[in-house]
Amino acid sequence: MVNRVSSRWTTPILWTLNEFGRQRFSELERRITTITPKVLTQRLRQLERDGLVVRTYHPEAPPRVELEIIALGRSLAPLAATLAEWSVNLDKVDQARQAYHARERASYRRS
Template identity: 45%
Template sequence: METIDDVTGTTPPWDPYARGCPSRDLLDRIGDKWSILVLGELGEHGASRFTRLRKRLSGVSEKMLTQTLRALERDGLVLRTVFPTVPVRVEYELTPLGRTLREPLKVLTEWSLRHTAEVLAAREEYDARIEQVN
């Protein structure tokens, strides 16, 4: 689906390789370590509370998870719902736009699982070569 510029009536020339392009900023957001994991977790398990997300995403700090969720909410990928209970309950879930990332992220996750051993072997080989040079 193409986005039409409201001012010019044309499709903007998005170029993620150009500095300052909004598409590059978006790739940075969805390619961020914690964003990928948050989007994957919400896509896989549905709506979740902050504490559940924090437990599932081993190693994420409270501050980083908060920043990531806010950024994803700002980008329209995650919806934050506050329930007026005592204590207040907050849940996060993917928006319809966020759900469109489920398949690409699933493919990336499957690729990483399939090729982790090869990457680890390549790292060991590289490190050994570098050690020999030093």
């Protein structure tokens, strides 16, 4: 479950559904502009299977499908907020990685 929740697209999908409420696929796709339709479909199916999102089919002409975050998905909001707050440290993580790679390259050259 940790892998699923921490996947690249789970947080933006859940955040968008929590922030804007029930949405159609195309609305969700417009709001998360960098996700491909294939990946959005895959993630939504996983989130539905895990009980975080519900998909409602309306048998109309044309058919309408709406997606909505449910209580279990909403319960992740405090975790997502904490991660968002911590994300101010990502520059420090990047600096640490660059310093590490620089040390590794220097060590490799001396060998």
